[in-house]
Amino acid sequence: MKEILAFDNVSLTYHTRQGEVTALKGLTFSLGEGEFAAMIGPSGCGKSTVLSLAAGLLTPSAGRVTRKGSIGYMLQRDELFPWRTIEKNLYLPLEVQKKNTPARRARALELAEKYGLSGFLKRYPSELSGGMRQRAALIRTLVMEPDILLLDEPFSALDYQTRLKVASDVSHILRSEKKAALLITHDISEAVSLADRIFVLTARPARLLASHETDFLSPDPLKRREEPRFSGWFETLWKELDP
């Protein structure tokens, strides 16, 4: 598998007037093409920093981040612009990246159609349910045709039932679009049910503690939760996070 994103001995230190905080120290990992990876770690360990570095919004203090391809960032909240219709929200990345061509807009509408948003295009975000909004946010990310999706706890603002459904949704969409994804989460069962590879980080300053390849029969998160090995993986990761 070809590497699409690689962290090589990356360290990052934040400086503020109050002092300095080392968020990452010597973090090394890599993500292959089309691979769905999850990253878990104790809360406040610098997981979001990893995404900011991967997106190029931060520069590492030491080490190297190599990225082959474009990124799409999906955040905890849907961040749909309330004054734009869903359709106009989908065009937002095109406007910013000066790719607002008829062909790209048609492609955006095609994605919306394929993933069940076409009935909502003229609606405003406030008229949609939380799950639908998060789906719209995902389609907006896909409109940029990114090679890597960076998912920053994208389900944590949803209620439990919606969360399972949307997670399954996202997994299905990303797998059928064959995108590489790096999911940041603090929810072990979410990581296990979604990812093919799981990175475990230590407490701050974060280093890579372990990297696992899961061995589920189904790619579907809901089916995975029913497989017997699910609890085995959960226990393994639980122990690694809380030694």
Place this chain on the structure above:
Amino acid sequence: MKHDNISKEHRAFLQKSRRKTGVVNAVRLGLLLLLLGLWELVTALHWADPFLVSSPSRIAKTIASLYQEGTLFYHIGITLSETLIGFIAAILLGGVTALLLWWSETFRRILEPYIVVLNALPKIALGPLIIIWCGTGSRAIVFMTILVTVILVILHMLSAFLSADEGKVLLLRSMGANKAHILVKLVLPSSLPAFVSMLKVAVGMSWIGSIMGEYIVSRAGLGYLIVYGGQVFKLDLVMAATVILCFLAALMYFLVALLEKKLVRT
């Protein structure tokens, strides 16, 4: 929402809420008529001296005679144009300043104490300076109006610009947006409700500014009529000008409220 077949309960509810609005409106109008009637009665019976407190009929007569002399709309026009020019100039000037302050944090930190002091300063203290700098014409009054209104516009808009959602900024940056993108796509549209609510406050401030300006220095306008009426003890004139001011200020406020309804989605 429009529904063709609504339930009986809902129809009853709508009827009740409509009736309530009707009652509120009727009592509002009734209260005004009652107050005007009492005022008229008290002065007609000479329980209060109409020379000191005027009366609705005397106010109406004064306005009518101003109209016959042909000076009514002259005075209104002068004050209205001073207020509007000052208002619009303050919005433009304040808006642009707020944008610059948003754009550069360093600039913001440098100017912060100046703005705080200017905000706290009672602008009327600058009266003599304004007369010397701008003369005794309309320019001085417009200047005063701008001075009173502009700081409010800056503070209000800056805080709206700065409160743009962090998550949405991050999202735009991850799409490769630069500062101009963030301004146009996010900061300006998300500040629209704050802009309109600022307009409402700024309307009031610019009336304060223009009347205050006319108190200090003027030869025409509603503020001039009030000061002049006070000096020659023609309280009918003071009251008449005040009533006209009430109407104009309310009218301008309603126009802004109308604009709000059009611009801001709820």
